[in-house]
Amino acid sequence: MKIYNTLTSQKEEFVPQGDTVLMYVCGVTPYDNSHLGHAMSYIYFDVVRRYLKYRGYKVKFVQNVTDIDDKIINRANQIGIPPNELAEKFTQSFFDDITALNVVPADIYPRATQEIPKIIEVIKGLAEKGYAYPSQGSVYFRVRQMTDYGKLSHRTLDMMMAGARIESGEEKEDPRDFVLWKGAKPGEPQWESPWGPGRPGWHIECSAMSLKYLGATLDIHGGGQDLIFPHHENEIAQSESFTGKKPFVKYWMHNAMLQLGTEKMSKSLGNLITIKDALQKFGADALRIFFLSGHYRSPITYTTENVESAGRGAERLQQAATAEAKENAIEGNIVTETYKQRFIDAMDDDFNTAQAIAVLFDLVRDINRTIEGGASAKAGQELLKELSKNLGLTLKSPEKSVEATPFIELLIATRKQLRDAKQFQLADDIRTKLLELGIVLEDTAKGTTWKGK
Ligand SMILES: [Zn+2]
Missing domain, CATH: 1.10.10 (Arc Repressor Mutant, subunit A)
Incomplete structure (x- = not known):
């Protein structure tokens, strides 16, 4: 089985450390309802886990919840409720979404606000080793201390310097240095620390949680391509500096972004489609087929027609899986082994779901032909259900609308x-x-x- 590794920019044979694959994917910042771009990432990494299990691996999967963040504080202030109340509301909304998308829940969902002692322990360790320094109540990571900083995003020092900035009120040794602990501002949620009251920076949270729940070396770390720099670059810097062990992650997997027309789907463009709206309109199987018909590393463009067409595909799969042959029909001669092997070959090649779905539709045609010809296609239908499960397809009609x-x-x-x-x-x-x-x-x-x- 081969996986494309962002760190080495090539497909590599997948060899985990042990028989349990240790996997971490950056999770939500619950300040609003999740949109389709999030759904895409949830679904891709859900398929990775489902398929690893199908291939005989055990998987331990951890996904964090960033339940304290500037976005949460700002939004909570706008609405006039406490930040923790807002975070709780949208954390529940996230759980509702993944359930409706038929995403298998993670083994652990650690929350930043519940992991402060571990986060402080890691920052302290970094400071003791000279990788972190306090400044005006905050603590920063000393990037120049890390000689191979930039190795994941393949950025040169010049490129990074061009993008780095020192915000007003910050006193950093180097513009590339990033915050580990943010000194408290009046009226904001805060926790005690050796550097005074404050709250954790975003990057440190993932290093602390992955270390606590999975150990010093992960097999797979996933996220969107927009997280490669600086977030994942900084995770590597923190984790490898703290533990002294390399690599922090054996296989870095990044999914491409969802495009709406030609622009990346993000809040700032105001072209947001929430998961809840999309589910109501199309159903989970249609969304899954839409996303999985592309490759996770290639950008995919959302249009209503594209998802509707995926929905018709979902119906064809559902019908073929449940079609009934005439009574007493004898079993036809679908060669299930060939389909199964083609599916595995596709998925073993860096999760080529587009190819895998094409195999399912070939199998559907064979099932329909067999039943129309008067024979039974039970074996083919069983295989169709088995393989569809790897893609998280329910093979059920979309949920009935609650209002109707x-x-x-x-x-x-x-x-x-x-x-x-x-x-x-x-x-x-x-x-x-x-x-x-x-x-x-x-x-x-x-x-x-x-x-x-
Ligand atoms: Zn992260």
């Missing part, structure tokens, strides 16, 4: 009363009108069920 549900139930109850009163024409009208709206009623022995939008 009570009205549809009401119409079903009315239809039953009409039928009981032998008003069959009116009862059938209700069914037909609902069908026109995309709602299908099914009468079963246990009563009437419905599916659709």
